[in-house]
Amino acid sequence: MSGRRMALAALSALAATTVFTVPAGATVFEQGISVHPEAHIAKDGAVTLSGTYHCEQASPVGAMQIKATVEQDGSRLSIGAGEVVCDGTEREWVAHAPAFVRGSVHPGHATVTGELQEIHLSPNLMPRSVATVAQDTQDVEVHEER
Template sequence: MRTSGSRVTLAAFSALAATTAFTAPAAATVFNQTVSVRSEAHIDADGTITLSGTYRCEQPSPDGTIQIKAALVQGDVHLGIGAGRAVCDGKDHDWHAHATLAYTPQVHAGPARVTAELQEIHLSGLMPSSLDTVAADEKAVEVVDHR
């Protein structure tokens, strides 16, 4: 019995489509996420530093939430700052991260590197089960001191 080439091709594509449909992860993230860092960070009169930028994200998977994390590196100082939970509606939003310099007084006016990340936290009940970085930006910034 002889099978035509088009039938074999059709069968192969059907099998591939079925495999793809049944092996896709149930909690897949939509990867239309972006985050950016502004080129300046500011130290306010009260000794608080502010990092900022923009982000855009889609609704995370049903068992997850998106948070924004920022970090500043200047010389030997590494300052990590949480910027809060993201609003994931597909629109552009500003983010701001604030931290006191009481424990890192070495941060000063001048060049630094800032990294921002959108992180998807997957929950298992009330506890986080995994953390995935879905977007990141790193930029050389100028720290401006307003004290």
């Protein structure tokens, strides 16, 4: 292999390593997510997490989703947020867990992680893999609505 080809191969490998080692909290391809500093428990016991996100159109063989996870006192509850619209605009996301799946979430301190995920579909439109493209983790205060 010529010296020029070897240098180009080394540069390409370095660039690929740099692209694929983006920290989990960073945004990728102009996509991002944030978590609001408060979560709520409704009178009926349902848990609500929220934040904002922005993303570009998913690949033609993919779809986008938001997964929110609340961690409190050693237990975890993961729930999905509604429809994700990827048009580059910053939008609100809200994730609700009905009372019967709320687990042990209670008023007080908790940690919430919001993940913007791209679902890669196979040619028959079945999910093939899920990749987190943006993530945010925040300490939040869970309030009970009165």
